Amino acid sequence: TTLPIQFYNNIKVLTNGPSTFREIIKELRKARDHIHMEYYIIRDDKLGVHIRNILIEKARQGVEIRILYDGVGSMQLTQSFFQPLREAGGQVHAFLPFKFPFLDYRSNYRNHRKILIVDGRAGFLGGLNIGDEYLGRTKAFQFWRDTHLKLEGDAVYSLQAVFMQDWIFAAGKDLDCGRYFPRHDIKMVKPVQIVASSPDSRWNSIQNLYTQLVSMAEKKLYITTPYLIPDESLLTTLKLAALSDVDVRLLVPGIPDKKIVHWASRSYYEELMEAGVRIYEYTRGFIHANVIQVDGKIASVGTANFDIRSLHLGYEVNALIFDEQIAKILEEDFSRDLKHCIEIDLKKWTDRPLTENLKESTARLFSPLL
Numbered sequence: 589t590t591l592p593i594q595f596y597n598n599i600k601v602l603t604n605g606p607s608t609f610r611e612i613i614k615e616l617r618k619a620r621d622h623i624h625m626e627y628y629i630i631r632d633d634k635l636g637v638h639i640r641n642i643l644i645e646k647a648r649q650g651v652e653i654r655i656l657y658d659g660v661g662s663m664q665l666t667q668s669f670f671q672p673l674r675e676a677g678g679q680v681h682a683f684l685p686f687k688f689p690f691l692d693y694r695s696n697y698r699n700h701r702k703i704l705i706v707d708g709r710a711g712f713l714g715g716l717n718i719g720d721e722y723l724g725r726t727k728a729f730q731f732w733r734d735t736h737l738k739l740e741g742d743a744v745y746s747l748q749a750v751f752m753q754d755w756i757f758a759a760g761k762d763l764d765c766g767r768y769f770p771r772h773d774i775k776m777v778k779p780v781q782i783v784a785s786s787p788d789s790r791w792n793s794i795q796n797l798y799t800q801l802v803s804m805a806e807k808k809l810y811i812t813t814p815y816l817i818p819d820e821s822l823l824t825t826l827k828l829a830a831l832s833d834v835d836v837r838l839l840v841p842g843i844p845d846k847k848i849v850h851w852a853s854r855s856y857y858e859e860l861m862e863a864g865v866r867i868y869e870y871t872r873g874f875i876h877a878n879v880i881q882v883d884g885k886i887a888s889v890g891t892a893n894f895d896i897r898s899l900h901l902g903y904e905v906n907a908l909i910f911d912e913q914i915a916k917i918l919e920e921d922f923s924r925d926l927k928h929c930i931e932i933d934l935k936k937w938t939d940r941p942l943t944e945n946l947k948e949s950t951a952r953l954f955s956p957l958l
Contacts, residue, residue, distance in 0.1 A: 591749065593781045594742030596774045599909060601889075601917045602736040605723040608716050609635065611738055615706045616642050622652040622768065624751045626683075626703040628661035628891075631719030632669045639718055640669070644676045653678035656751075656758055658699040659685035661717070681758045683903075697787050699903040700891050702736075703751050708770045711744035713737055713905055714889055715876045724873065728845070731873025733925065735812075735918070737889050737907055741774040746782035750905055779910040785892065786903045794892045794906055795899040799825050801880050801888060808835040810881040810922050814874070816840050816853040817895035817952075823856065830864035839925055842869030849895075851951035861934040872928035878906075879918055887915045 602608040616623060616639070623646060630636055647653045653673065657665065659682045670680045683699040704712040714736030716722045724732045739747065752763055785794040802809060802825045809829055816838065818826065830836040838860070844850030857867055880888040890906025892898040909915070 591746040591782045593779050595779050597741035597743045597778045597780050600738040608736040615710045619651045619706050621707045624654050624705040626656040628658045628700045629717035630657045630662050633720045635720050644673050647676035647678045655680045656683050658683050660698050683758045701905045708768045711739040711747040729874045733875040735877035743780040750784045781908040784905045805834045805882045807883050810837050812839040812877045812879045813894035814876045815893040815895040827863035836865045838867045841875050842871040848951045851948045855948035855952040867932045868929035870929050884915050887918050
């Protein structure tokens with residue numbers, strides 16, 4: 589679903605978990621009418637319990653609480669986690685729940701969206717799920733690098749529309765639309781277009797968006813993604829951009845969360861570098877942000893990875909921002925991230941042992957299943 593461009597907005601770039609969750613918790617505490625949440629992963633840990641308890645408090649105050657969580661991403665959650673919230677009046681539903689992971693075809697279709705809307709006034713989307721790992725509180729990752737957005741204004745209406753569509757699908761209940769789209773007084777022009785994609789849509793909206801963004805770059809194209817497994821059309825478009833003298837830079841994890849996916853991603857390095865793409869591996873921690881920047885003028889921030897699963901099988905949502913000030917903030921983040929990266933050298937890469945190539949090529953074969 590490609591929603592119309594919305595012009596009157598405030599946009600705040602939230603870099604990493606601490607700043608994001610401070611802002612989210614502040615807005616949750618201010619809620620007076622409703623809170624709508626939709627997340628791929630919600631953890632039963634310190635952060636997850638803290639946010640759940642705020643929601644319980646708000647539900648007791650009469651605020652409408654609606655939560656969607658993905659049946660695969662949050663499969664470790666027990667029913668008891670949400671029971672106190674349900675008892676307080678909150679509504680909670682799993683999106684495409686399943687009982688038999690390898691027999692249920694729906695396990696392939698994952699709701700990877702991260703959406704929060706408070707009172708139809710403030711909206712959040714981006715890379716961060718709800719859990720301690722996103723604050724760098726786990727042994728695996730002492731630092732988690734991510735990007736989230738806070739929106740106020742017209743774009744929140746579009747986010748609300750995406751949530752409501754998913755709610756009707758998962759809960760089977762219609763919502764009284766009018767009251768969830770309150771008036772606002774924002775006069776600042778910062779155009780934003782919310783782009784959502786799903787496996788049941790006729791057009792692959794985010795696949796088309798990514799291809800178009802890569803194609804329109806004239807001077808520089810900076811892409812940050814945790815998973816680099818492009819389909820053939822997107823791979824070709826990336827190489828063509830670099831061959832057209834666009835400064836194409838890819839920032840990807842050097843420390844992986846999933847080794848097979850990491851190997852599959854690395855199988856694309858050589859042909860991309862041969863076309864002139866510069867590739868940087870991030871080594872400070874795990875980088876999970878999905879950001880595309882075009883010519884310092886346009887940027888995309890959201891949930892969709894640069895991989896086949898996100899672009900063809902996932903329920904995803906991105907914000908396309910037409911604002912040079914926001915693009916500059918994101919570019920400054922990118923420049924800071926490069927200081928914690930190792931640039932891959934083409935000659936050294938091609939001189940690696942044959943076993944590395946074999947491992948990566950094998951992982952690439954299975955990448956559509958990952």
